[in-house]
Amino acid sequence: MRKKRVMVVGPTQCGKTSLVRLLEQDGKPVRRTPDMIYGKVTMDCPGSYVENADSYKHLIAASQDASHVLLLVDQSRPIDIYSPRFAQAFTKPVVGVITKTDLKPENRESCLRQLKLMGVDGPIFPISVKTGEGINELKDYLFGSAVDK
Numbered sequence: 108m109r110k111k112r113v114m115v116v117g118p119t120q121c122g123k124t125s126l127v128r129l130l131e132q133d134g135k136p137v138r139r140t141p142d143m144i145y146g147k148v149t150m151d152c153p154g155s156y157v158e159n160a161d162s163y164k165h166l167i168a169a170s171q172d173a174s175h176v177l178l179l180v181d182q183s184r185p186i187d188i189y190s191p192r193f194a195q196a197f198t199k200p201v202v203g204v205i206t207k208t209d210l211k212p213e214n215r216e217s218c219l220r221q222l223k224l225m226g227v228d229g230p231i232f233p234i235s236v237k238t239g240e241g242i243n244e245l246k247d248y249l250f251g252s253a254v255d256k
């Protein structure tokens with residue numbers, strides 16, 4: 108059986124690659140992703156896939172190789188981009204992630220509302236790669252507590 112990866116999904120510039128770097132712990136520089144990037148433990152999806160409903164089928168197909176699907180919402184710019192109940196299209200466990208929690212705390216409620224509208228009924232992790240908030244909690248959830256931090 109192929110190894111399953113954590114699939115990281117979210118709009119352009121929401122913080123996907125920044126999160127992937129922390130999950131991979133490989134120290135590679137952040138770069139724009141024109142297409143899916145397969146890391147050792149992650150799949151970094153292009154933002155355009157969630158910005159265009161015609162691409163949802165690619166996300167759903169790619170999620171067959173996923174252990175979890177992380178759906179990211181950017182607290183600094185909580186644009187309403189996902190279709191209602193989008194999360195329910197996946198057969199893998201879906202995890203809501205609110206990114207950039209060091210910015211615009213006043214947007215937290217609208218991010219939570221958005222995740223509920225998307226049909227995320229699994230856990231929700233507020234994270235910041237700047238302050239480190241929520242990163243260890245997310246890693247524990249995804250990989251268990253044995254992982255290096």
Ligand SMILES: Nc1nc2c(ncn2[C@@H]2O[C@H](COP(=O)(O)OP(=O)(O)OP(=O)(O)O)[C@@H](O)[C@H]2O)c(=O)[nH]1
Nearest residue numbers: 119120121122123124125139140154207235236237
């Ligand atoms: N303040 C703050 N900025 C962040 C955080 N996470 C990411 N950023 C910034 O947000 C910008 C986009 O981050 P990326 O990780 O490249 O986002 P992405 O979703 O991979 O972007 P695309 O691949 O272009 O769709 C960068 O300037 C990051 O430094 C965070 O937790 N806090």
Ligand SMILES: [Mg+2]
Nearest residue numbers: 123124139140
């Ligand atoms: Mg990226």
